[in-house]
Amino acid sequence: MQGYKSQIRTSTINSLKEKVSRKNYGKYLLKLNIANVRALREQIITFDFPVSALIGPNGGGKTTILGAAATAYASVKPRQFFAKSGKFDESMTNWKVEYELIDRSINRTxxxxRTAAFHKSKWSRDAVDRFAVILGVSRTVPANERKELQRCASGTFEVADGNVGAIRQSVADAVQKILGKSIADYSHIKIDTAGRVSLLTGSTGEGTRYSEFHFGAGESSIIRMIMEIEAAPENSLILIEEIENGLHPVATVRLVEYLIEAADRKAIQAIFTxxxxxxxxxxxxEAIWASINGKVFQGKLDISSLRAITGQINASLAIFCEDEFAAAWVRSMLRARxxxxxxxxxxxxMAGDGTAVTINRxxxxxxxxxxxxxxxxxxDxxxxxxxxDHVYRLPGECPEAYVFDRVLEAADASGRLTIRLSQPFAEAARLIERLREIRRTNRDPHLLFSQVGEAxxxxxxxxxQEAFFTTWAEAYPTEVDxxxxxxxxxxxxxxxALANA
Known part of the structure; x- marks a missing residue:
C-alpha cells in the first residue's frame, strides 16, 4: 500500500514486544515445537508479538500452525483443524506438538x-484452559447462503422486542475505524433463545432500515468478528483464517491495527493466516512467520517473494536483499547494465540480513x-x-550514507543530479551546497533522502533515491561491475545479451 503510515505508535509496538519478553501475561502461548504434523517436522515457532501473521503458499502449512496453536487449549477440539476420516487419514499417526506457554493459574512465576499427540486413532493432550475465538473462512458466507438464517428470509419474519439489541459502543467504535462508516444505528437480533443464531440490521443515512441480507460480505464479517473479540475476556486467544477475506486492502490494514490495539487494551493474543x-x-x-515446503522462517517477507521462493514464477534468478533501500539500489545497478x-x-x-541469508540458503x-x-x-x-551460497555485500557500511556521500564527491555529477531531481540546471551549484548542508545536520542517514525530498x-x-542511484552508477561503474x-x-x-547486439 503506497505511502502507508501506521496508526499504531512505535511506542505501542515496542511496549507489546517488551511485555512478551517479560512474560507479563496471565495466559499466553510463547512457543510451538511441531515435532510431526502434516509436512512440518521439528519446526519451532515463537510468538514474540501478541499479534502474529502466518504466510505461505497454499498447502504450505499456515493452517497447520494455526491448528497446532489451538490444540494447546481445552476449549478447542482438535478435530476443528485436524479431523480424521477413518482409514483414509493414516498420516496422522504419531503426530506431536510441544508447547511452552504462560498460565498464571497453574504457575505464577x-x-x-504441555504436549498434544495423536496416538491410536485419538488425541492425547494435557491441555490447559483458555478462552479461544476461532474465526474461520465461513464467516464471509453471505447471509442469504447461510441455512440457519433462512427462517428470517420471509416477509412475515418477526421477533420479540426483547430479542433486538443495540450494537455495543466498543464494537461500533472499532467497526467505524475499520470500515470508515458509522454503525451506531445498527442492531443485533437474537433468533433463537440461546442466542447462537442471530441477524444484524443496518440503517441508511436517511434512516431506512435493512437486514443483513443486504450487507456486503465484508461488512457483515467485520461486525461479527469485532463483536466476538470485544465479548471475549482478557488474555483470550483469537485465531483467524485468511484475515483479508472479503475485505478491501485498507480495511485489512485497519483490522490488523485493531487487533494490535485490542492486544494492548485487553491482553489478547491473535494469530491469523x-x-x-x-x-x-x-x-x-518478528510477528511474521512464513511456512514454505515444511520449513518455517521468521521475518517480514512479501507475498511476491514467496512466489519466487516456491518457484511459482517464470524467473531465471531471484535476489534477496536486506531491506527496501538495498533492493532499490540493486535494481538500479541492474538497469545500468x-x-x-x-x-x-x-x-x-526482506526485513533484515538474517532473513535474507536464511531464505536464500x-x-x-x-x-x-x-x-x-x-x-x-x-x-555493515x-x-x-x-x-x-551466492551471498554478496554492497559497498560501504551504511548504504544510505554511502550512496549520498559518493554522489556528492563526484565532481562531474552535479548537473545530472540536478536535472534528475527536477531542479533548474543553473541552480546546480546551489543545490549541491544545499545537499551538503542536509548531510552536515543529519543525525540518521536512513532519513537523508526523505529530508532531500522535503527540502x-x-x-x-x-x-x-532513484536520482542518486542512477547518478552513482554513472560515476562509479567499477563499483557497479x-x-x-x-x-x-x-x-x-x-x-x-551482447552489449553491441
Whole structure:
C-alpha cells in the first residue's frame, strides 16, 4: 500500500514486544515445537508479538500452525483443524506438538510445558484452559447462503422486542475505524433463545432500515468478528483464517491495527493466516512467520517473494536483499547494465540480513528449485559473504550514507543530479551546497533522502533515491561491475545479451 503510515505508535509496538519478553501475561502461548504434523517436522515457532501473521503458499502449512496453536487449549477440539476420516487419514499417526506457554493459574512465576499427540486413532493432550475465538473462512458466507438464517428470509419474519439489541459502543467504535462508516444505528437480533443464531440490521443515512441480507460480505464479517473479540475476556486467544477475506486492502490494514490495539487494551493474543501483503504492514518483522515446503522462517517477507521462493514464477534468478533501500539500489545497478535481460530477474526486499541469508540458503538447497537465487547484504551486516551460497555485500557500511556521500564527491555529477531531481540546471551549484548542508545536520542517514525530498518541495523519497542511484552508477561503474558481474554469472547464457547486439 503506497505511502502507508501506521496508526499504531512505535511506542505501542515496542511496549507489546517488551511485555512478551517479560512474560507479563496471565495466559499466553510463547512457543510451538511441531515435532510431526502434516509436512512440518521439528519446526519451532515463537510468538514474540501478541499479534502474529502466518504466510505461505497454499498447502504450505499456515493452517497447520494455526491448528497446532489451538490444540494447546481445552476449549478447542482438535478435530476443528485436524479431523480424521477413518482409514483414509493414516498420516496422522504419531503426530506431536510441544508447547511452552504462560498460565498464571497453574504457575505464577514460570512457564508451563504441555504436549498434544495423536496416538491410536485419538488425541492425547494435557491441555490447559483458555478462552479461544476461532474465526474461520465461513464467516464471509453471505447471509442469504447461510441455512440457519433462512427462517428470517420471509416477509412475515418477526421477533420479540426483547430479542433486538443495540450494537455495543466498543464494537461500533472499532467497526467505524475499520470500515470508515458509522454503525451506531445498527442492531443485533437474537433468533433463537440461546442466542447462537442471530441477524444484524443496518440503517441508511436517511434512516431506512435493512437486514443483513443486504450487507456486503465484508461488512457483515467485520461486525461479527469485532463483536466476538470485544465479548471475549482478557488474555483470550483469537485465531483467524485468511484475515483479508472479503475485505478491501485498507480495511485489512485497519483490522490488523485493531487487533494490535485490542492486544494492548485487553491482553489478547491473535494469530491469523493471510495471503495479503497489506495485512503485514502494521506488524514488526518478528510477528511474521512464513511456512514454505515444511520449513518455517521468521521475518517480514512479501507475498511476491514467496512466489519466487516456491518457484511459482517464470524467473531465471531471484535476489534477496536486506531491506527496501538495498533492493532499490540493486535494481538500479541492474538497469545500468543494458546488456542484461532483466525480465526474468526478481529482486525482493526482506526485513533484515538474517532473513535474507536464511531464505536464500533454503531456496538454493531446495531440490525443487527451478532457478538459482542470490543474497545481497549491507556493508555493515554481521552475516558472512559466500561465493558458494551466492551471498554478496554492497559497498560501504551504511548504504544510505554511502550512496549520498559518493554522489556528492563526484565532481562531474552535479548537473545530472540536478536535472534528475527536477531542479533548474543553473541552480546546480546551489543545490549541491544545499545537499551538503542536509548531510552536515543529519543525525540518521536512513532519513537523508526523505529530508532531500522535503527540502526540494516534497519530492517522493523513491524519486530522490532513484536520482542518486542512477547518478552513482554513472560515476562509479567499477563499483557497479564488482557486484553485477557476480550476479551475471548466475544468469543463463540466453539472459545476457551482447552489449553491441
Amino acid at each position: 514460570d512457564t508451563v510445558r 493471510t495471503h495479503s501483503n497489506d495485512a503485514l504492514l502494521p506488524l514488526p518483522p 543494458r546488456e542484461l535481460e532483466l525480465d526474468g530477474v526478481e529482486v525482493h526486499a 533454503h531456496h538454493n538447497l531446495s531440490p525443487a528449485k527451478r532457478f538459482p537465487s542470490s543474497c545481497v547484504i549491507d556493508g 551486516s554481521k552475516q558472512l559473504t559466500s561465493d558458494q 526540494l518541495g516534497f519530492i517522493p523519497v523513491e524519486a530522490v 564488482e557486484l553485477i558481474e557476480k550476479i551475471r554469472a548466475l544468469l543463463p547464457a540466453g539472459r545476457v
